[in-house]
């Protein structure tokens with residue numbers, strides 16, 4: 105296999121150098137064919153299930169995997185389902201509050217880590233990446249244990265705190281990336297012109313970090329709305345979020361209604377993540 | 390004015406007028422980065438409304454000096470005074486000093502106009518007044534047509550002029566300029582030099598001006614500090630710096646000069662006589678209290694020597710030399726001569742207009758007599 109791969113690389117290079125050479129073009133290359141196939145399969149594996157889910161959310165049939173015709177009925181039903189709407193509202197509230205928390209804490213931490221010099225900075229920086237690495241199930245269980253030990257009643261508060269815990273590092277990372285190419289002399293120029301620390305932050309630092317902050321916030325919001333595992337552990341009575349509601353609905357069987365909710369959640373997340381990526385790409389003015 | 394009084398002389402003449410009355414003072418300032426001294430025991434006193442230049446090779450500590458005055462760096466030891474007040478930990482925004490940064494440091498998210506207006510807004514000046522002064526400042530730097538642009542949409546030279554306008558518009562007591570014209574072409578640079586000098590004189594701003602351009606420093610400055618390796622080697626008027634360099638480094642760094650190394654064989658009042666490696670002896674002005682027997686260097690500038698056909702009998706510093714090469718550069722002719730195995734530059738002014746190259750009577754390979762007056766040469770310590 106490795107032999108084959110290296111052949112492909114060589115052939116690829118030659119193609120670059122002699123793009124018009126006819127003999128090269130006509131020869132069949134099994135290695136290349138295999139690669140293309142595998143790539144296509146990967147994409148299919150990733151997106152076909154999602155496509156099916158979306159397609160069947162428009163299927164005019166109560167059950168079954170047979171196409172019966174197009175309908176928007178399931179979407180209409182969603183908006184009449186009180187319990188679902190309540191769950192969605194709870195998810196949005198928790199996402200909003202936890203995102204606000206993540207933005208403030210993440211931005212301040214990023215500023216502190218970038219600006220202050222202290223010992224074993226790399227170590228502390230590494231610790232901040234940890235929540236990105238720790239398996240969600242581990243995080244869920246440990247948070248549950250923590251709240252139980254501390255005697256904190258589960259509900260809104262525990263959900264918000266937990267969501268901040270796992271989404272804050274994403275804000276931290278995007279802001280830190282923005283800070284990395286921040287020219288400090290710009291802040292010096294502001295102070296030189298009479299702006300104190302606060303005005304410098306508000307008029308210079310914050311606007312320049314804004315794309316990073318917003319992009320981090322969009323990620324944090326998406327993660328919060330989408331989160332199931334951790335929320336499942338730390339939620340309390342009356343605080344079932346949308347993913348938890350979907351999960352419990354599934355216990356009664358996969359209905360096209362669940363497909364419709366999932367499709368909407370997907371659209372929502374995709375929009376926010378794409379927005380975040382666009383903002384992150386936008387480097388400077 | 391042909392000479393300036395030293396601080397000591399001025400304070401002797403008018404003690405209460407002068408005492409502590411400096412725009413900016415550095416008192417024995419040291420700045421260490423690790424163990425490296427970026428600024429090494431520098432003391433200088435800059436007078437009100439003075440055009441004071443810092444001149445020196447790259448990395449000698451010019452920017453570091455400005456940063457300490459502006460308040461971005463704290464001296465490791467020593468004191469900085471602005472308007473006779475010890476600065477200590479005073480933050481930059483409480484110092485009545487503005488900086489034109491070497492790297493421009495424009496606000497990328499603001500237009501040119503907004504950049505220039507920033508300092509005035511901080512002072513709480515009225516909107517109408519801000520608009521007027523911003524317009525004025527932008528005209529001064531020849532950029533009124535680019536007011537709505539963002540820094541990224543401008544050339545380096547244009548950005549530099551915005552940086553200049555952003556500082557000038559505040560009319561500070563002291564303006565720190567870190568190579569403010571470095572990115573401009575010659576013509577614009579000359580124009581801006583005149584604008585800056587006029588503004589500095591008319592508005593009465595103290596300029597502390599960093600430049601690599603000697604001519605700029607010599608023509609614009611009231612005084613110049615020549616720096617090397619963090620030390621201020623000499624502080625004086627352009628005339629003093631050029632005509633009476635205090636050491637070899639300054640003589641070499643400012644303008645062109647010829648060095649002849651030798652041993653002091655005689656001292657005669659203001660003058661010292663040196664026996665150099667080629668076996669000739671030369672006499673020049675003595676500086677730094679040299680003693681007989683010491684190794685020293687004779688420094689003589691190319692334009693202060695002459696080549697003649699017939700020497701005056703008994704004249705000092707007069708020897709027969711061989712012409713090595715001749716280069717016509719318009720205002721003068723630059724001759725390289727051999728004195729033994731020593732090469733020297735001699736610049737002869739082209740005071741007559743002629744088209745015939747042979748009219749210049751020295752040609753490569755010919756003999757000539759080199760001569761210069763002892764008062765036109767300096768004998769410097771090693």
Ligand SMILES: Nc1ncnc2c1ncn2[C@@H]1O[C@H](COP(=O)(O)OP(=O)(O)OP(=O)(O)O)[C@@H](O)[C@H]1O
Nearest residue numbers: 422426427445446447448449450451452453454491
């Ligand atoms: N933040 C810093 N940390 C460590 N060393 C520094 C720092 N800033 C400056 N230096 C060093 O201090 C010395 C003086 O630097 P400075 O910027 O003052 O030079 P300069 O005279 O302005 O040079 P240039 O003409 O190239 O701008 C240099 O050797 C430089 O490497």
Ligand SMILES: [Mg+2]
Nearest residue numbers: 451452491567
């Ligand atoms: Mg510098």
